[in-house]
Structure formats: structure tokens, C-alpha cells
Amino acid sequence: MAxxxxxxxxxxxxxxxxxxxxxxxxxxxxxxxxxxxxxxxFFHTLVGVxxxxxxxxxxxxIGASIDSQELNRAWNEAMDEKMRDAIPLRPGVHDFLxxxxxxxxxxxxxxxxxxxxxxxxxxxxxxxxxxxAVVGVDxxxxxxxxxxxxxxxxxxxxxxxxxxxxxxxxxxxxxxxxEAGLAKVIQIPDMVMSRDLRAxxxxxxxxxxxxxxxx
Numbered sequence: 001m002a003x004x005x006x007x008x009x010x011x012x013x014x015x016x017x018x019x020x021x022x023x024x025x026x027x028x029x030x031x032x033x034x035x036x037x038x039x040x041x042f043f044h045t046l047v048g049v050x051x052x053x054x055x056x057x058x059x060x061x062i063g064a065s066i067d068s069q070e071l072n073r074a075w076n077e078a079m080d081e082k083m084r085d086a087i088p089l090r091p092g093v094h095d096f097l098x099x100x101x102x103x104x105x106x107x108x109x110x111x112x113x114x115x116x117x118x119x120x121x122x123x124x125x126x127x128x129x130x131x132x133a134v135v136g137v138d139x140x141x142x143x144x145x146x147x148x149x150x151x152x153x154x155x156x157x158x159x160x161x162x163x164x165x166x167x168x169x170x171x172x173x174x175x176x177x178x179e180a181g182l183a184k185v186i187q188i189p190d191m192v193m194s195r196d197l198r199a200x201x202x203x204x205x206x207x208x209x210x211x212x213x214x215x
Contacts, residue, residue: 003214005183007157007164008100009150010131012111012118014169014190017125018088019079020047021191026078033074036062047170047192050112050143051075076117087125090190092206097130099215108133110153110166112143112173132157145172147180154180167209171196186212 055068115136133156140148166177187199
């Protein structure tokens with residue numbers, strides 16, 4: 001059966017890179033270093049959220065006004081230390097990308113990370129050469145859950161969103177992909193299970209997503 005899509009749009013953290021659990025380790029430690037204690041459960045609410053919005057939510061939670069640039073710097077330094085030797089991948093990443101290669105399907109990263117940061121992580125993980133484009137939150141007016149980053153990622157492949165499918169781990173990312181008008185949206189939850197259930201399909205792994213897509 002012919003595939004019903006021409007391009008694939010991929011989230012990054014929590015989908016390709018096994019970095020969400022690192023964020024859960026780093027976040028509380030960073031805030032403790034700044035003099036604040038925040039529960040682990042709070043960090044589950046930040047999955048998929050861009051750094052600017054995360055800083056706003058953190059300040060609301062602690063009732064303070066930490067400078068977002070200071071917080072971002074401290075967070076990046078802590079994450080860099082965690083990822084110094086290697087960036088772990090989610091299971092089945094290379095098999096999934098191999099399947100796209102076999103069918104000559106272009107793919108773009110659509111992420112709430114800043115583009116340069118996303119490219120650094122991809123290169124450090126050995127994946128940068130395996131994607132055709134990287135579109136970060138700095139390339140659009142609004143980050144996820146707005147559809148902008150998925151629309152821009154499709155455009156980076158020379159395609160309309162309706163010609164693409166998307167894979168994302170978070171409810172915010174799924175909402176963005178659905179609003180962008182993607183042909184199919186598959187959610188593969190990582191640290192936090194879906195509450196919205198808005199994706200066309202829920203999958204437990206990239207291998208299961210391959211079966212859903214027929215690749």
C-alpha cells in the first residue's frame with residue numbers, strides 16, 4: 001500500500017533523545033543551587049514546555065522572580081555536564097531513521113528547544129547528519145502548543161503540513177501538530193503519559209510507530 005505522507009516531522013527531547021529524565025534530575029538541583037526547593041511532581045508539568053515559558057511557570061511556583069537568562073544558563077551548564085560524555089537515545093531511533101532512509105522520506109526536527117542548542121544535541125548524539133532540517137522555537141513566533149514550529153518544519157522540507165506526519169512525546173507537542181494540520185500525529189509518551197489523548201495514535205515505542213505507519 002502506498003504511503004499516505006511525504007515527510008516526517010519529529011520532536012527531539014523525549015522522542016529521539018532520552019533527555020527528559022536528565023531534565024528531571026537537573027531541574028530540582030539547579031533550583032536548589034539558587035536557594036529554592038521545588039517538588040519533583042512540578043517538573044512533570046514542564047514536559048514539552050519551552051525555556052521562556054518554563055521560567056515563567058517556575059517563578060509562579062516559587063513566588064519569586066529569577067532572571068530567565070540566569071536560570072537558562074545554570075540549566076544548560078548542568079545539562080551539559082550530564083551530557084558531557086554522551087547523549088542517550090530513545091530505543092529504536094536508528095532503526096526508525098533507517099526505515100525512513102529506505103523509503104527516501106525526508107525528515108525535519110520540530111522542537112521547543114532553540115535551534116542551535118537542538119543542533120548541538122543532535123550532533124553530540126550522532127544524529128545531525130540523519131535529518132534534513134532543524135526548526136527550533138527561535139525560528140517561529142510562538143512555540144508549542146502553537147502550531148508554528150510544525151508548520152515551519154514542513155515548509156523546511158518543501159511540503160505542506162497535510163503531506164507530513166508527526167511524532168511527539170508530549171501533549172503540548174501533539175496539540176501543536178494537530179493544530180498544524182498534519183496528516184497523522186503519533187504520540188509516544190516518555191516520562192508523562194498523555195492526558196489529552198488528542199493524537200491520532202498512541203504508541204509505546206518507535207518500533208510500534210513504525211508498524212502504525214507501515215514502514
